Amino acid sequence: MQDRMEQLLDYIMKKCLWQFNSRAWDRKKQNENILKKAIQLLCDDAVEKETLADKCYWVEAVSLVDNFKKRYPWLNTMSIEEIRLLITELKERLDYLTITGSLNLELTDPLY
Amino acid sequence: MPYHEFKCSECIPERKQHAVIKGPGENLTDALPKGYLNTTPGSISERGCAYCGAKHVIGTPMKDVIHMSHGPVGCTYDTWQTKRYISDNDNFQIKYTFATDMKEKHIVFGAEGLLKKNMLEAFKAFPKIKRMTLYQTCASALIGDDINAIAQEVMDELPDVDVFVCNSPGFGGPSQSGGHHKINIAWINQKVGNIEPTITSDYVINYVGEYNIQGDQEVMIDYFKKMGIQVLSTFTGNGSYDELRTMHRAHLNVLECARSAEYICDELRARYGIPRLDIDGFGFDALSTSLRKIGLFFGIEDRAQAIIDEETAKWKPQLDWYKERLKGKKVCLWPGGSKLWHWANSIHEEMGLEVVSVYSKFGHQGDFEKGISRCEVGALAIDDPNELESIEVMMTLKPDIILTGKRPGEVAKKIRVPYLNAHAYNNGPWKGYEGWVRMARDIYNAIYSPIHQLALMDISKDEIPTKSGFLTQKILSDVKLSDEITSSSVMKEYAGKYDCVTELRTRVYPEFDSPKKLTAI
Numbered sequence: 076m077q078d079r080m081e082q083l084l085d086y087i088m089k090k091c092l093w094q095f096n097s098r099a100w101d102r103k104k105q106n107e108n109i110l111k112k113a114i115q116l117l118c119d120d121a122v123e124k125e126t127l128a129d130k131c132y133w134v135e136a137v138s139l140v141d142n143f144k145k146r147y148p149w150l151n152t153m154s155i156e157e158i159r160l161l162i163t164e165l166k167e168r169l170d171y172l173t174i175t176g177s178l179n180l181e182l183t184d185p186l187y
Numbered sequence: 188m189p190y191h192e193f194k195c196s197e198c199i200p201e202r203k204q205h206a207v208i209k210g211p212g213e214n215l216t217d218a219l220p221k222g223y224l225n226t227t228p229g230s231i232s233e234r235g236c237a238y239c240g241a242k243h244v245i246g247t248p249m250k251d252v253i254h255m256s257h258g259p260v261g262c263t264y265d266t267w268q269t270k271r272y273i274s275d276n277d278n279f280q281i282k283y284t285f286a287t288d289m290k291e292k293h294i295v296f297g298a299e300g301l302l303k304k305n306m307l308e309a310f311k312a313f314p315k316i317k318r319m320t321l322y323q324t325c326a327s328a329l330i331g332d333d334i335n336a337i338a339q340e341v342m343d344e345l346p347d348v349d350v351f352v353c354n355s356p357g358f359g360g361p362s363q364s365g366g367h368h369k370i371n372i373a374w375i376n377q378k379v380g381n382i383e384p385t386i387t388s389d390y391v392i393n394y395v396g397e398y399n400i401q402g403d404q405e406v407m408i409d410y411f412k413k414m415g416i417q418v419l420s421t422f423t424g425n426g427s428y429d430e431l432r433t434m435h436r437a438h439l440n441v442l443e444c445a446r447s448a449e450y451i452c453d454e455l456r457a458r459y460g461i462p463r464l465d466i467d468g469f470g471f472d473a474l475s476t477s478l479r480k481i482g483l484f485f486g487i488e489d490r491a492q493a494i495i496d497e498e499t500a501k502w503k504p505q506l507d508w509y510k511e512r513l514k515g516k517k518v519c520l521w522p523g524g525s526k527l528w529h530w531a532n533s534i535h536e537e538m539g540l541e542v543v544s545v546y547s548k549f550g551h552q553g554d555f556e557k558g559i560s561r562c563e564v565g566a567l568a569i570d571d572p573n574e575l576e577s578i579e580v581m582m583t584l585k586p587d588i589i590l591t592g593k594r595p596g597e598v599a600k601k602i603r604v605p606y607l608n609a610h611a612y613n614n615g616p617w618k619g620y621e622g623w624v625r626m627a628r629d630i631y632n633a634i635y636s637p638i639h640q641l642a643l644m645d646i647s648k649d650e651i652p653t654k655s656g657f658l659t660q661k662i663l664s665d666v667k668l669s670d671e672i673t674s675s676s677v678m679k680e681y682a683g684k685y686d687c688v689t690e691l692r693t694r695v696y697p698e699f700d701s702p703k704k705l706t707a708i
Contacts, residue, residue, distance in 0.1 A: 088560040089532050090473070092465040095557050097449060127438065131462035134483045138476055176216035179552040181223070 076157075080164050082147055087169065090142070093135050094173050099182040102174050105132075110166045112136035113143075117162070118155045190218050191567060195575040201227045205570040207559070215556055220570040223551040225361045232573045233594050234548045238262060240363025241355035241370035242322045243270060244447060247281070248398045248424040249431065250274035253309045253316050255285040257302050257334055258324025262286060262357075269593065271611040272398045274425045275405065275692050279316070285309050289326050299332050306341045310348055318428040319350045328356035349428070351378055362549035362571070364446065364524065371450035374422075374431065375458070379451075384433035388417035389701050390485040393437040393461075395452050396444030396525070397468070399424025401615025402688030406622055407443075407468055409691045410478060414490040415699040422448055435459045439484055441466055446524030446554055468618040469526075469626075470533025471499060471506065490699075498620035506537060508678040509627035512664040514539035516634055519580065520558075521591035522609035524550040528557035530590070535563060538627050543584045546572050574598060588634050603642045605633040621683050628681045635660040 087094060093105045108129075113136040115122045124133040143150055153161065174182065191206040205227075207218045226232050235243070238256075243265045247254045256263040263286040270281055287305045289298050306319065321338055338350040355369035392411065397404045404424040411418050419437045420430040434440075440452045442465045452463040464480060467473035475495045482491030518540045520527050527545040534540050545558045546569040559568050567580065577595055580586075581604050589599045589606040596606035607613050607629055617626035633639075637658050644651060665673050672678070684690075 090476070092445070092467070092528075092557065095553055097445075097453075097551070097553050101453075127460060127462050130484055131439070131464055134464065134480045137483055138480050142476070172215055173556070177556070178216060178219040179556060180221075181552055 076161060076164070079147070079149065080161055080168060083143060083161070083165050084168055084172075086142065086146065087139070087165075088172075091135070091139065094169060097181060098184065099174050099177075102182070103170070105135075106166055106169050106173065108132040109135045109139065110162055110169070113139050114159055114162045116140045117143075117150070117158045191569075193576045193579050195579050196230070196573070199227055199229055202230060202576075206572075206576075207555075207568050209559055209562055209564055209566045209568065211564045215559060219552055219559070220555050220568055221552065222547070222555055222570045223361060223364055223549070224571075226571055230571070230573045232548065232571045234361075234571065235363030235366075236325075236357030237355050237359035237363060237366035237369065238322060238324050238357040239265075240360070240366025240447075240549070241353050242320075242366070244363060244398070245367060245370045245423055246320045246322065246353060248272040248274075249320065249426050249428055250276050250278075250280050251316060251318060252280060252428050253283070253285055253313060253319040254280060254322070255287070255306060255309060255319055256322045256324055257287045257298070257305075257327040257332065258289050258322075259326055260286045260288045262324045269611065271401050271615070272424050273402060273688070274399065283313070287327075289324075294326060294330055297330060297332065298327060299334075299337050302327075302332065302334060302337050303340060306337070306350070307344070310341075310345060317348045319348065320428075321350055321352050323352075323354045323356045325357040328354070328358075351428070364549040364551065367447040368450050371448060372454065375434075375451050375454045378432045379455070380432070380435045382429055382432040384419055384430070384436050386417065386436065388415060390414070390416045390487065391419050391437050392416055392439045392441050392481070393420050393422060393434050393455070394418050395422040395440050395442045396446075396448030397421055397424050398444075400610070401612045401617070402691075403468065403616045403618035403622065405688050405691050406616050406619035409694065410494055410619070411481075412694075412696045413494055414478075414482060414485075414487055415697070416481070416485070416487075422451060435461075437461055439464055439481070441481060443468055444525040446550060467529050467533070469529045470537055470623060471503065471620060472537065473529075473533050474618075474620065474623075475499070502620040502624050504677050505624045505679050505681050506627055508675075508680055509624070509631050510537065510539045511668060511672050511678065512631055513627065513634070515541060516587040516630075517541050517543045517584065518630075519544040519546070519584070519586045519589045519591070520609075521546045521577070521589055521595060523547065523592075524554050526590075526609055528554060528561055531558055531561035531566075533623075537623070538630065540630070542566055543586055544569065544580055546570070546577075548572070578602065588630060590630075603639065605636065605639055607633050616688060621687055624681050625683070625687075631664065632660065635664045637663065 096102050096105055109132050112122050112133050124130045190203050191208050192203045196202040204221045207220050263284050287302050335352050338352050353370050353373050355366040359365050404421050408418055420434050440461050440463045442452050442463050455461045456463050466477035478491040482488035520530055520542055524547050531542050542562050544567040548571050555568055589604055590609040592610050599606040613629045616622040
C-alpha cells in the first residue's frame with residue numbers, strides 16, 4: 076500500500092499544480108475537495124458539481140483519476156475499501172508535504 | 188535534501204539558506220530555499236525592481252495603451268531590445284515607449300506639471316489611442332508627486348480617455364515580484380467591473396498570466412477559439428485595456444503564470460466567485476491535460492480531444508526527432524518564476540534533457556516547491572543567485588545549455604556555455620504543440636551549433652586543427668545515433684514556417700450550436 080501511495084503522490088507532485096496554491100487554507104481546501112471527489116469517482120459515488128467552484132474541483136479530480144488509471148493499472152484491481160484507504164492515506168501525506176510539514180513561510184501570511 | 192553552500196559565498200553565510208540540492212529519499216519538508224526576501228547585502232544579485240515587475244512584465248503587454256513612466260527616461264528602456272511580447276495591432280505597445288524624463292531640477296521643484304504636460308502631449312501625438320497606464324518610479328515616488336491627482340485632471344480635461352495608475356516604485360518590494368502583486372491588485376481595484384462585455388458564447392474565460400511572448404497567447408487563443416470558447420480578456424499579453432475591465436464576467440479563470448498573476452485570480456475568485464484553474468501550456472502531455480480540463484469544465488471535452496489528437500499526430504514525430512538528439516544533455520533552467528516549474532518535468536520527459544539546476548531571481552518559496560517537485564534527484568535549486576554563484580554552478584555542473592535571461596546569458600556565453608533566452612525566446616512561440624517543437628529546435632541549434640566547438644578552443648594554448656573540415660550540426664548530433672534513428676521515416680526535423688503566428692490572426696473559426704439556445708428552441 077505504501078509503495079502504491081508513493082506512486083500516486085509522485086504523479087501529483089510532478090504533474091499537478093492545484094496542491095500548491097499560495098496559502099495553507101487554500102491548499103487545505105484544494106487537497107480536501109479534489110481528493111474527496113477523486114474517491115467518489117473511483118468508487119462510483121455521486122459527485123457534486125453544481126457550483127462553479129465544485130466543478131473546478133471535479134475537473135481536477137477527473138483528470139487525476141483518468142491519469143491514475145492510465146498509468147497505474149493496479150488501481151483497477153483494488154476493492155472500493157482499499158481505494159478509499161489508499162486515497163485517504165494519500166491525502167494525509169499530501170497535506171503533510173504541502174501544508175503541515177511545509178517549510179514555505181508564506182503559507183501562513185495573513186494577506187489572503 | 189541538504190542546503191548548499193557555494194564556495195564563492197562562504198563570506199555571506201546567509202546565502203546557504205537559499206540553495207538546496209534535491210537528495211535521494213528526501214522531500215520538501217527536509218529543506219526549501221528561502222525566497223522573496225530582500226537580497227542579502229553584499230551578494231550583488233541581478234533582480235528586477237518592483238516597477239519593472241509591474242510595468243515591464245505585466246502592464247506593457249497590454250496592446251492598445253500608452254504606457255507612461257513618470258521618472259527618468261532610463262526606467263523605461265525595455266522595448267524591442269529586451270521584450271518580445273508582441274501584439275496583433277502592429278506592436279504599438281513595444282514600438283513606442285513613453286517617459287516623463289525627470290531630471291535633477293524636477294527632484295528639487297517637483298514634476299507634477301511635467302507629468303501632465305507629457306500625458307497631454309502623448310494623447311495628442313497618438314489621437315487614436317485613448318487609454319493610458321501610468322507608472323510611479325522611485326524618483327517620482329520619493330518626491331511625493333501625486334500621480335493619481337494628475338491622472339484625474341487629465342481625464343477631466345479629456346473625457347474620452349481613461350488612465351490606470353500603478354503605484355509600484357522600484358523600491359516597492361524585494362524584487363519584481365512585489366510589482367506583480369501591486370499591479371494585480373491595482374487593476375482589479377481600479378478597473379475591473381467598469382465595463383460590461385458582450386457575451387457571445389456559453390463558455391467564457393479569462394486567460395490570465397500569459398504575456399504573448401513571440402505569440403504564445405495567440406497560439407493558445409487559437410485552441411480556445413477552435414473549442415468555441417470566448418476569451419473575454421488576456422491578462423495581459425496582446426490584451427486590450429477595455430477587455431481587461433470586463434474580467435468579472437468570465438465563468439473561469441485559466442491561469443498560466445501563477446507567480447505573476449495568481450493575485451488577480453484569487454481576488455476574482457473571492458469577489459466574483461470565478462474559480463481558478465491552473466494550467467501548463469508547455470509540453471505535449473501538460474498542454475493536452477490542460478485543454479482536456481478546460482473542455483471538461485464546459486462539457487466540451489470532445490472539442491479539446493479533437494485538437495489534441497490532430498496536433499499530437501502532426502507535431503510529435505518532429506518533437507521525437509529532437510528528443511533523440513537531446514537525450515541526456517544537461518540543462519540549467521534559470522528562467523523567471525513560473526517557467527522553471529512549467530518546464531522542469533516536461534523538458535525532461537519529452538525532450539530527454541537532464542535538469543541539473545533550477546533557479547529564480549524573484550520566485551517565492553511556492554515556486555521552489557513546484558520546481559523541486561518536478562525535478563529529478565540531484566538538481567540544485569537556487570533563490571536569487573549572484574553572478575559568482577551562477578558561474579560556480581556552470582563550472583561544477585557543466586551544463587550543455589542554460590535557459591535564462593540575457594544578463595546571466597551573456598555571462599554563460601563568455602564561459603562558453605550556450606544559452607537561450609528563456610524570457611523572450613529565440614525563435615518562438617514556444618507554447619502550444621508546434622511551439623514546443625520550436626523550443627526543442629532552438630535547444631538543438633544552441634547545443635550543436637558548430638560555433639561552440641570553436642568557442643571551446645583557447646587560441647592562446649590549444650592546438651588548432653587546420654586539416655579537419657568544418658563540422659555541421661548534424662555531424663555533431665548524429666554521431667552516436669543508431670541507423671534506425673538517423674534513417675527513420677517517421678521522425679523528422681521541424682518543418683513549420685518561420686512565422687507561425689501571423690496567419691492565426693485571420694483564421695475563421697467554426698460556429699457551434701449553443702446548448703442554451705437549443706433549449707430555448
